[in-house]
Amino acid sequence: MFALTILGNNSAIPAFDRNPTAQLLQTLDDSYLIDCGEGTQMQMIKYKVKHSKINHIFISHLHGDHYFGLIGLLSTMSLLGRTNDLHLYAPERLKDIIKLQLDVADSTLCFPLHFHAITNEGLILDDKKVTVSCFGMQHRIECWGFLFKEKKNPRKINSERANAYEIPASFYDNLHKGEDYINKKGTIIPNSEVTDPATPARSYAYCADTIYDEALADKIKGVGLMYHETTYLKIDHEKATARFHSTTVQAAEIAKKAGVKKLLIGHFSSRYETLDQFHTEASSVFPETELALEGICYNCP
Amino acid sequence: MFALTILGNNSAIPAFDRNPTAQLLQTLDDSYLIDCGEGTQMQMIKYKVKHSKINHIFISHLHGDHYFGLIGLLSTMSLLGRTNDLHLYAPERLKDIIKLQLDVADSTLCFPLHFHAITNEGLILDDKKVTVSCFGMQHRIECWGFLFKEKKNPRKINSERANAYEIPASFYDNLHKGEDYINKKGTIIPNSEVTDPATPARSYAYCADTIYDEALADKIKGVGLMYHETTYLKIDHEKATARFHSTTVQAAEIAKKAGVKKLLIGHFSSRYETLDQFHTEASSVFPETELALEGICYNCP
Numbered sequence: 329m330f331a332l333t334i335l336g337n338n339s340a341i342p343a344f345d346r347n348p349t350a351q352l353l354q355t356l357d358d359s360y361l362i363d364c365g366e367g368t369q370m371q372m373i374k375y376k377v378k379h380s381k382i383n384h385i386f387i388s389h390l391h392g393d394h395y396f397g398l399i400g401l402l403s404t405m406s407l408l409g410r411t412n413d414l415h416l417y418a419p420e421r422l423k424d425i426i427k428l429q430l431d432v433a434d435s436t437l438c439f440p441l442h443f444h445a446i447t448n449e450g451l452i453l454d455d456k457k458v459t460v461s462c463f464g465m466q467h468r469i470e471c472w473g474f475l476f477k478e479k480k481n482p483r484k485i486n487s488e489r490a491n492a493y494e495i496p497a498s499f500y501d502n503l504h505k506g507e508d509y510i511n512k513k514g515t516i517i518p519n520s521e522v523t524d525p526a527t528p529a530r531s532y533a534y535c536a537d538t539i540y541d542e543a544l545a546d547k548i549k550g551v552g553l554m555y556h557e558t559t560y561l562k563i564d565h566e567k568a569t570a571r572f573h574s575t576t577v578q579a580a581e582i583a584k585k586a587g588v589k590k591l592l593i594g595h596f597s598s599r600y601e602t603l604d605q606f607h608t609e610a611s612s613v614f615p616e617t618e619l620a621l622e623g624i625c626y627n628c629p
Numbered sequence: 630m631f632a633l634t635i636l637g638n639n640s641a642i643p644a645f646d647r648n649p650t651a652q653l654l655q656t657l658d659d660s661y662l663i664d665c666g667e668g669t670q671m672q673m674i675k676y677k678v679k680h681s682k683i684n685h686i687f688i689s690h691l692h693g694d695h696y697f698g699l700i701g702l703l704s705t706m707s708l709l710g711r712t713n714d715l716h717l718y719a720p721e722r723l724k725d726i727i728k729l730q731l732d733v734a735d736s737t738l739c740f741p742l743h744f745h746a747i748t749n750e751g752l753i754l755d756d757k758k759v760t761v762s763c764f765g766m767q768h769r770i771e772c773w774g775f776l777f778k779e780k781k782n783p784r785k786i787n788s789e790r791a792n793a794y795e796i797p798a799s800f801y802d803n804l805h806k807g808e809d810y811i812n813k814k815g816t817i818i819p820n821s822e823v824t825d826p827a828t829p830a831r832s833y834a835y836c837a838d839t840i841y842d843e844a845l846a847d848k849i850k851g852v853g854l855m856y857h858e859t860t861y862l863k864i865d866h867e868k869a870t871a872r873f874h875s876t877t878v879q880a881a882e883i884a885k886k887a888g889v890k891k892l893l894i895g896h897f898s899s900r901y902e903t904l905d906q907f908h909t910e911a912s913s914v915f916p917e918t919e920l921a922l923e924g925i926c927y928n929c930p
Contacts, residue, residue: 341705342671366701367668370643390733392704400667400697404642421733428729432691432722434770469735 329356330478330530332553333625334594335371336363339559339573340393343598347371347622348393351555352382353476353532354625355457361385362474362534368397369404375623379405380412384453386460387418388536389471395422399429402437410439417452417462419470420445446472449547463547465538468572474534475548481526483519490522530628533588537595539569540578545585553628554588555620557595562609564597576606580613589629594620630657631779631831633854634926635895636672637664640860640874641694644899648672648923649694652856653683654777654833655926656758662686663775663835669698670705676924680706681713685754687761688719689837690772696723700730703738711740718753718763720771721746747773750848764848766839769873775835776849782827784820791823831929834889838896840870841879846886854929855889856921858896863910865898877907881914890930895921 331354336347348365359381361368372379379401387395395418405414416422423443430436444452446462453460457479465471482504490500495509495517503509509517533548535556548554556579560568568575576593583591591614593606600606603619611617618626633654639647649666660682662669673680680702688696696719706715717723724744731737745753747763754761758780766772783805791801796810796818804810810818834849836857849855857880861869869876877894884892892915894907901907904920912918919927 341708342674347671366698367671370648370668373643391736392701392730392734396697396701397667400693403693407642419733421729425726425729425733428722428726429693432720432726432770433693435692469733 329354330532330628331625332532332555332592332628333375333377334620334622335368335375335377336365337594337596337620337622338393339557339595339597340391341598342367344601346596346598348396349536349595350397351534351620352377354381355478357457358383358455360458360460360476363388363394363536364396364398364401365393366396366400369401371622372401380410382414383412384415384417384455384460386462386474386534387416387422388465388473388534389467389469390419390422390425391469391537394536398422399426402426402441403435406435406437406439413440413442415442415444415453417444417446417460417474419472420447463544465536465544466541466572467537467539471536471538473536473538473544473547475551476532476534478529478531480529483523483526485523493517493522495522532628535582537572538574539572540574540581542582542585545582548586548588550587552589553592553626554583554586554590555592555594556582558593558606558610559595559597561600561605564599576609577613580610580617583614583617589616590626591617592620592626593617630655631833631929632926633833633856633893633929634676634678635921635923636669636676636678637666638895638897638921638923639694640858640896640898641692642899643668645902647897647899649697650837650896651698652835652921653678655682656779658758659684659756661759661761661777664689664695664837665697665699665702666694667697667701670702672923673702681711683715684713685716685718685756685761687763687775687835688717688723689766689774689835690768690770691720691723691726692770692838695837699723700727703727703742704736707736707738707740714741714743716743716745716754718745718747718761720773721748764845766837766845767842767873768838768840772837772839774837774839774845774848776852777833777835779830779832781830784824784827786824794818794823796823833929836883838873839875840873841875841882843883843886846883849887849889851888853890854893854927855884855887855891856893856895857883859894859907859911860896860898862901862906865900877910878914881911881918884915884918890917891927892918893921893927894918 335350338346350368351362531551559573636651637648651669832852860874
């Protein structure tokens with residue numbers, strides 16, 4: 329499992345029952361929260377997301393529609409008695425905000441919160457089965473995108489054939505890695521005889537708020553699923569540029585240049601009541617486009 | 630019109646579709662927002678509350694369930710182009726939080742925000758038709774209650790009788806105030822001959838988070854509508870005391886001692902799924918009790 333659930337898909341002003349940005353990337357073992365706009369904890373209740381499985385939270389930038397829900401979520405986790413470590417990756421000054429809000433409430437969190445200030449592009453998390461890197465976005469303030477990659481999966485052992493060659497279970501880890509087996513007689517059993525290819529590793533790129541930036545394509549080349557903001561429709565491209573945001577066709581151009589498998593678009597402006605036109609415009613440039621809709625879970629291809 | 634709409638009635642953790650505290654007191658001319666938990670701006674959309682009519686916001690204390698929605702609401706007001714002054718009455722350090730959150734976003738509000746730090750009990754607002762005073766609550770941190778009073782209404786002029794006595798319109802303001810009229814011949818026309826009594830002034834007391842505190846009754850003696858928190862049921866009175874909160878029967882005792890006309894109870898703990906028992910317990914001590922339910926508008930008697 330490597331799938332993304334949308335908890336909020338709107339830009340700054342909540343409207344038309346659309347909430348500010350929050351996304352949850354789920355693997356079999358872990359859940360990674362990406363941005364946390366106001367009301368994210370209520371959206372989690374609505375869509376039955378367990379926050380006990382979240383051990384890592386990533387905040388792209390310090391505009392409110394991407395983090396105003398964080399302090400409420402942390403407070404709730406604490407009130408519910410969480411004890412597990414929580415890791416937070418975010419621009420440096422978020423630490424001051426959290427500290428101040430806890431101070432004035434004369435409160436502490438009852439779990440360890442590890443704050444990882446993002447300062448440079450590169451690897452920020454090397455987890456059991458996933459790595460996360462960050463890359464710079466071109467927005468009005470410091471802003472980061474996040475690239476989630478499954479680690480290379482192990483080759484699958486065909487136990488019937490492995491048994492026929494009398495390969496001991498103690499050698500299975502080596503088989504997973506692709507090694508050949510040499511038996512007592514010195515005969516080489518090629519790895520491909522007893523294993524099947526691994527499931528290809530999947531990847532997800534979260535491109536947060538950004539002006540149209542061709543350099544982005546190189547940073548996320550060939551990912552499976554890419555989310556790119558589309559605050560505006562094509563006709564409003566001047567507004568988009570003035571506000572360091574992107575349009576439908578700009579997002580689709582990046583997806584095409586980056587050669588991604590699927591594009592997910594969101595961060596819709598509250599000036600638009602309906603979203604059909606977003607899909608029409610983006611998919612005219614990049615057919616494999618989907619709207620990021622709240623409560624919907626998208627599999628990474 | 631002098632009526633209270635509940636936008637959130639739960640305590641710290643949102644649960645069972647109940648949101649953290651926020652209330653709106655509405656008169657014909659103005660709307661006063663009292664506390665602003667996370668998601669208040671979404672609740673306003675849901676219950677069709679126009680924030681353009683809100684010029685005064687009151688924050689009781691700096692626990693998150695009473696103010697985490699404020700910065701989002703201010704941001705939205707600004708993005709929607711508000712230009713009118715907004716007055717904010719709150720514990721002093723809220724100013725630092727707002728300043729920090731605007732700073733990191735490299736943002737300013739596009740309307741004048743007047744911050745009034747609450748430091749002492751007493752009058753904090755003398756508006757056209759309403760006065761607002763604050764009074765101290767006994768909570769774990771600095772916490773204030775708010776008393777809203779309609780100004781004394783003018784006596785109603787019976788224009789037919791006033792005409793019959795040839796009282797000039799220029800004297801009407803004096804009639805409103807209850808003065809007698811002396812005509813050219815020196816005859817006294819008693820005020821009661823040409824006016825009817827004013828509508829009695831109404832009042833609302835918002836008693837925020839508090840431990841059971843008998844001294845509170847004197848501060849809100851005889852108000853029409855009183856809101857008092859009931860975080861816990863009677864059986865959980867030890868938890869209530871330990872956490873500086875109140876139970877159903879404690880709130881009802883205060884209402885009885887204060888001789889209010891009607892008691893509204895809220896700030897329910899997320900440990901309780903249903904609310905019937907809250908009503909049963911409180912009204913056994915003070916029959917004129919109602920549950921504060923979200924989206925419901927309560928007239929001040």
